[in-house]
Amino acid sequence: MMKLVISNKPYSPWPMRVWLLMRELGLVFEEQIIDLSGPDKIARLRAVSPSGRVPVLLDGAITVWDSLSIIEYLAERFPTAGVWPAAAGDRAHARSIVAEMHAGFTALRGQLVMNMRRNPRAIDLKPEVQADLQRIFTIWTDTRERFGKGGPFLFGRFSAADAYYAPIVSRLYGYAVEVPAACRPYMDVIQSLPAYKAWRSDCDLDPWFNEKTDNL
Ligand SMILES: N[C@@H](CCC(=O)N[C@@H](CS)C(=O)NCC(=O)O)C(=O)O
Structure with missing residues (x-):
């Protein structure tokens, strides 16, 4: 296995x-x-x-x-x-937005440190983080509009692109970020995924509380 x-x-x-x-x-x-x-x-x-x-x-x-x-x-x-969308054009777009996540959004990753157990609480966002967020909201709305007609995910059906943006959903939630209305249904869909819920509930079993980042 x-x-x-x-x-x-x-x-x-x-x-x-x-x-x-x-x-x-x-x-x-x-x-x-x-x-x-x-x-x-x-x-x-x-x-x-x-x-x-x-x-x-x-x-x-x-x-x-x-x-x-x-x-x-x-x-x-x-x-x-079904790791990637089936059509070549959709797949190229999916790889592009995944690569953008993999290689970028460093300001967001630096300030909105991942903490799935965080009680939602807003903080003052740095301008660079706001710029990262705007780009992510654009990616989501543009991709959903152009490729997402067949279902609730970025490319209709769940794919690697959604898995790649799932930790962003958790950060938007944990840091109580104001999210455009058009993006909220997508966040709900990700948070309702059985695998997302399973990961979230496993987090409660983790004995480590990282004092450095838990109180950000
Ligand atoms: N580019 C790598 C990044 C992997 C990464 O940074 N993983 C973190 C855990 S989220 C890690 O291994 N950290 C080791 C450490 O903190 O010493 C990937 O996409 O897998």
Whole structure:
């Protein structure tokens, strides 16, 4: 069976993306959690991950690291699972917005630190964060308008693109960000996903409370 190595669920957006995708698409795997709060964190990460970061997917003799490589690996390994949208143009757009998330939005990621257990509370957003948010809202509305007619997700049917933006939904919720009305139904759809709810409820089982980020 495939094994997905992740870190503490409340604080782990990159692992969450792959975990959600695999769960929603019914790709069976066991999970291993590396506790980032415990001693020897670096050695424990390095023991499974060449980059010292998670997620890592172990599939027999194959090790894949970095969320985006894992998603591409899964798309090849399970070509009918629906990792990416079926039409070439839709797929190109999906890859573009996923790449934009993977490589960017650093201001948002820096200020709105992922904490799935956060009681919703607003903070003063830096202008760079507001700019990141506007870009994300544009991506969502534009993609839904152009590609999302067949269902409630970015490309109609659930795909890697939704998994990639799911941690953003959790941050918008946790930091009580004002969201345009047009984007709220999409947030609700993501938060209602069985895999999203399962990840959220697993967060309550995590023993680590990161004092550095819990009180931001
Ligand atoms: N670009 C990588 C980023 C992975 C990453 O930064 N993962 C975090 C967990 S969310 C990590 O492994 N952190 C290790 C640490 O905090 O030492 C990906 O997409 O997988």
